[in-house]
Structure formats: structure tokens, C-alpha cells
């Protein structure tokens with residue numbers, strides 16, 4: 001209830017500016033209030049298929065009806081309220097940049113840190129604001145003291161920026177990378193954990209785990225791998241680019257030392273936002289990417305010495321949290337899974353169509369990968385954009401080959417039906 005009130009109150013402030021630019025429709029705020037009232041008491045799983053409720057959520061986005069975006073995994077549009085807050089911040093900053101950036105907007109960083117830490121389930125002194133998951137995780141990858149011969153265990157299906165950063169350390173300093181190889185999808189947590197534990201040796205110092213594998217949407221048993229790693233006193237790094245604000249969990253649940261995420265994917269914050277979590281007792285030993293004063297040795301803020309940057313973007317994270325909390329993470333998680341399973345269920349028996357992602361909640365979320373026998377993923381991607389104005393992304397990497405489909409909460413069932421029609425028509429050719 002209090003999340004709802006805070007969101008609607010802020011809406012009042014925003015809409016005064018937005019109405020004049022005709023971007024925001026105040027009627028929507030009444031609709032969403034009514035929908036939220038009606039949803040009270042309904043369990044998240046039941047609400048996942050309640051189209052009346054989700055239609056009001058869809059109205060919160062300013063997305064074109066003539067074009068369907070199924071690459072929300074890459075980066076997602078922000079709700080209108082978030083975009084509007086960012087523009088308002090920008091206009092103010094542009095009037096007297098040094099005053100508004102460093103006196104007004106920068107002053108918002110500490111309250112934002114506290115709020116984001118609350119959402120993430122960590123102490124505010126453990127959370128640094130960053131521009132994206134790459135920056136957050138590369139801070140850790142390059143900031144850990146390791147020597148030649150030390151081993152790092154990671155997976156061939158981790159994210160390229162991270163794998164490349166580790167490879168750079170391997171070339172430059174002689175650390176050893178030990179690669180776990182898994183043929184996804186896998187519906188057996190113990191088998192995944194075993195792949196990691198088999199790779200651990202007496203020389204292993206670090207394990208790097210991707211929470212949700214971006215290529216095909218596999219959810220990894222992070223906690224179980226981390227527990228095994230901790231028995232061996234390893235540093236545990238979690239790439240949460242796709243899990244934060246997508247799955248209902250807290251960082252404390254993961255038993256990790258470091259966690260990095262972007263906020264422009266699943267939180268719906270403006271593009272160029274993310275955070276880094278560093279466990280309190282690990283802050284001192286982790287080198288920042290950008291030099292920091294000695295006084296910050298033990299301070300999470302030592303990872304924020306980036307110089308002048310767009311504070312108007314950062315401060316709109318607050319509005320994204322408002323929107324996210326208004327829906328509620330468990331409702332969002334259930335809906336995202338519902339949307340993926342809706343289209344996957346409809347194409348699963350079509351001749352020549354192959355799915356590469358689990359339907360089960362323990363093993364995935366909104367991301368799904370599909371392929372058509374005898375065809376290249378790029379052909380399906382082109383067919384969908386040319387014939388249906390559907391944007392998605394083809395993936396050809398290692399043993400993975402398919403088209404990745406990622407809806408977000410603003411995607412409607414008729415849009416998914418259009419996707420199903422497109423895949424059906426392509427597969428019949």
C-alpha cells in the first residue's frame with residue numbers, strides 16, 4: 001500500500017510538467033490505482049494471467065504499437081514516469097549544470113544508495129552506483145589481487161565482456177582460467193553444481209557465476225555453487241545483469257562476495273545505470289578501477305570516482321524503483337515467466353521448431369531461445385522484422401544457435417500471438 005501511495009504521489013508532481021508536453025496521460029494513474037486495488041489479496045501466480053491488470057501496466061510505457069520489441073533482455077524501455085523524471089532532471093541541470101548536478105542531484109545519491117540497498121537486500125555501505133553491469137563486474141575482475149598460477153573458475157557461457165576481462169588478466173599476469181562447459185538447457189541443479197566443483201582445485205581462488213545466462217535464459221543455482229565455493233574459501237562473483245529486479249531474491253540469499261548488475265534491463269531505469277555490491281569486509285582489498293583517495297580505502301564510495309557524468313540519469317533510478325515496487329517483484333516475476341511460457345507453449349509442437357529454454361521457474365524467467373530446423377537464426381530474425389515488425393536478436397555462439405525472445409511487462413498477449421504467427425509461418429516454408 002505504501003509503495004502505491006508513494007508512486008501515485010510522485011506521479012502528481014511529475015504529471016504537472018508532463019501534461020503540458022502531452023507525454024503523460026493522467027487518466028492512467030486512476031486506472032492503475034483501481035487495478036492495484038482489485039489485485040489486492042490475489043496471489044502473484046493468479047495475477048500473472050489477469051490481462052485487465054497487466055493492460056494498465058502496459059499503458060505506463062510509451063512504446064509504438066507498429067513495432068514489437070522482443071529484445072528487452074538487451075535493454076528495456078523505461079516506463080514513462082522514469083523517462084519524464086530523467087528529462088526533468090536534465091532540463092534543470094542544463095540551466096546551471098554545476099549547481100544542479102553537484103548541489104542538487106548529487107545530494108540525491110545517498111538517499112538513492114539507501115533505497116537501492118533496501119531493494120537489493122544489502123547494507124547501504126556495500127552498494128556503489130555504477131553505469132552498468134560491465135563496469136561493476138570489471139571493477140571486481142581487475143580489482144582482485146591474484147598472482148600467476150592462481151585459478152579462476154568460470155563458464156564458457158558467461159558474458160563476453162567478463163570473459164574477455166578475465167582473458168586479459170590471463171595474458172597479462174599469468175593467472176589460469178578454468179572453463180566449465182555446460183550444454184544448456186539443464187534441469188538438474190546438482191549436475192550444474194558438479195561441473196563447478198569438479199573444476200575447483202587447491203589453486204582455485206575465484207569462481208565467477210552468471211545468475212541468468214543471457215544466451216538462452218538458463219537460471220543458475222548460484223547459492224548452491226557459492227556454498228561449495230565458500231567451503232573452499234573462494235571469492236564468489238555473481239553476474240546479476242539479468243537477475244536483479246527479474247527474480248525475487250536478495251543478495252544476502254546468494255552467499256556471494258561481489259554482485260554486479262545493470263538497472264536498464266529489468267528494473268526499467270534509464271540507460272546507463274547499474275550497481276556494484278561488495279561485501280563489507282572485502283571493500284578494503286578490492287582495487288577500484290579509477291583511483292581513489294586513501295581516506296576511502298574502506299569506503300564503498302571509492303568505486304564511484306568517475307568524474308563528471310550524467311547525474312540526471314542516475315537520479316531517475318529512484319522513479320524506476322517506485323514503478324517496480326508498485327507492481328511488486330513477485331507479481332513481476334510470475335508475469336515474466338507467464339509471458340515466456342505463453343509463446344513457448346504455443347510453438348513447442350510446431351514441426352521443425354525447437355526450444356532451448358526450460359519452462360520451469362527454477363531454471364528460467366522471461367528469456368527464451370527458439371530455432372527452426374534447417375534454417376539459420378538470422379533468417380528467422382530477418383523474417384520477423386520484415387514481415388511482422390518484430391525485433392529480436394539471433395544468437396550463434398559455441399553450441400547455441402537460435403533467436404532470443406525477451407518480453408517485458410509492457411508486452412501484451414496479442415503481441416505474443418503475432419510472434420507465434422510469425423514463427424509458425426516461417427517454420428512452414
Ligand SMILES: Cc1ncc(COP(=O)(O)O)c(C=O)c1O
Pocket residue numbers: 073074132133134135158159161210212213214239241242262
Ligand atoms: C549476463 C550479462 N552480464 C553482463 C552484461 C553487460 O551488461 P551492460 O551492457 O549493461 O554492462 C550483459 C548484457 O547483456 C549480460 O547479459
